[in-house]
Amino acid sequence: MAKAVRNDPTFEDSRDFVQSLARGLSVLRAFDAEHTRLSLADIAARTSMSRAAARRLVMTLEHLGYVRCAGREYVLSPSVLELGFGYLGSLNLTDLAQPLLEDLARTVNQSSSMAVLDGQSIVYVLRVPGRRIMSVTLGVGARLPAFSASMGRVLLSGLDDASLEQWLQDCRPVQLTPHTVVDTRRLRRIVDEVRAQGYAYVEQELELGLCSLAVPVHNADGRIATAINVSFPYYPDAAREALQSVLPQLQLTASAIETCMPSHRLPAVSP
Numbered sequence: 001m002a003k004a005v006r007n008d009p010t011f012e013d014s015r016d017f018v019q020s021l022a023r024g025l026s027v028l029r030a031f032d033a034e035h036t037r038l039s040l041a042d043i044a045a046r047t048s049m050s051r052a053a054a055r056r057l058v059m060t061l062e063h064l065g066y067v068r069c070a071g072r073e074y075v076l077s078p079s080v081l082e083l084g085f086g087y088l089g090s091l092n093l094t095d096l097a098q099p100l101l102e103d104l105a106r107t108v109n110q111s112s113s114m115a116v117l118d119g120q121s122i123v124y125v126l127r128v129p130g131r132r133i134m135s136v137t138l139g140v141g142a143r144l145p146a147f148s149a150s151m152g153r154v155l156l157s158g159l160d161d162a163s164l165e166q167w168l169q170d171c172r173p174v175q176l177t178p179h180t181v182v183d184t185r186r187l188r189r190i191v192d193e194v195r196a197q198g199y200a201y202v203e204q205e206l207e208l209g210l211c212s213l214a215v216p217v218h219n220a221d222g223r224i225a226t227a228i229n230v231s232f233p234y235y236p237d238a239a240r241e242a243l244q245s246v247l248p249q250l251q252l253t254a255s256a257i258e259t260c261m262p263s264h265r266l267p268a269v270s271p
Contacts, residue, residue, distance in 0.1 A: 020057075023049060027057045028066065028080060037073040093226065094126045097217075097257050101128045101228065104253045108246050110232045112253075114217075115144075117155040120171060122146045125226070147173050147187055148180050150202040150214035151227035157195035158216060158224025164191065179204045199247060201239060209234050213242045215250045217257050228254055 011017055030038060030046040038046070044054040058074055061067045065079040097114055105112040105128040114126035121143040146152025156164060173182035181187055194200045199215045206212070214229035230246050232238065 023047065023053065024057050024061060027054065027061060028076070028083075031076050037070060037075050039073050043074070093257075096260050097126055097228070098128075100253050100256050101126060104128075104228075104230065104249055107249050108230055108232075110230050110246075112228065112230050113151070114226055114228045115149075115151040115155070116226050117146060117152065118143075120146055120167075122149050122152045122155065122227075144206065145174070145176075147171055147182075148176055148202065148205045150200040150212035151229045153191055153194050153200040153202070154214045154216050154227040154229075155224060156191045157200070164188070176206055177204055177208050179208075181205060199250070201242060203239060204234055211238050211242065213246050213250060215247070215254045217254045219258075228257070 012019075012022075026047045026049075027043055030043050035042070035046070040051055040055055040058060043058060044051040047054060049057075058067060062069065062074070065077055066083075067074045067080075068077045094114065101112045101114065112128045113124055115122040115124050117123075122145075124140055124142045124144075127140060127142075144152070146156060156167065159167060168184045168188055171184055171187070173180070173184065173187070175182055181190065190200075199213065201211070201213050203211045210231060211234050212229050212231045214227050216224040217226045217228060219225045228250065230242075230250055232242065232246070
C-alpha cells in the first residue's frame, strides 16, 4: 500500500484517515507563541470545529496530560514535549547543529565549525565554510592541534584538573607561527582563563592572518560536550570587534544547540 502524502487531500476521504486523531492534533497546534492560553471558544474558532467537539478533545488531551486547565483557559503541559523527543533523539548532534551553524555563518559572514577533543587534537565534526582564509582546506574529520586552536582550548577547559595536567604532560607544542604559545605552564594559565570567562580567542597562533573565537556547548549535566567557533582574518582591531559582535552570536548559537537537545546528555558525536 502506498504511503499517504501529507498534503494529499484525497487521503482525508479514505477509510484510513482517522479524523479524531487529526482533530486532536489540530487542538495542540492551536497553541503557539502568540496563543499560549486559549479558552474553549478560542480553540473551537482556531480549529474550525464546534465548541462541543473542541470540549471533548480538550478533556481527552487533559486526561492524557498534554493540556491543563488554567482558570477558564487551557495551556499546553510540559508532557507535550514528549511528542517531539523521539524525533530529536534520533538525530545526531551534528544534524541539530547544522542549520544553527549555517545561520551563524550567515549572520557574521565568516566560517563556523564544531569540533570534539581527541587526544592532542581537535577533530572537526561540522563545518560551514565562509571566506577562504586558511592555507589548508578543512572538512569533517580534519584535525588541528588542540593547544593552538580556540576550540581546543575551550574543550581543554572542560577537563578536570587531573585530566588537564596529564594532557599538558603529554603535549608537545610546536611553534607554528611567531605568536604560538608553546610554554605548557602558560597554556595552563590560558585554559584557566578560558574556563573562567567561557570563551577562547586565538590570534595568529595556528596560522598567520587567522583569528578564531570559540565557545563551549554543554550537556544537561553542565559538562562541555563540544565546541563551536567562528574564524576570521586578522586585522589590528580584530579582537575587540570579535568580542563585541561575534561572541554574542556564538553564545546564542551554543545556547540554541543546548536547548534543542531533549535528553539528559548530548548524543555522542562521531568524527
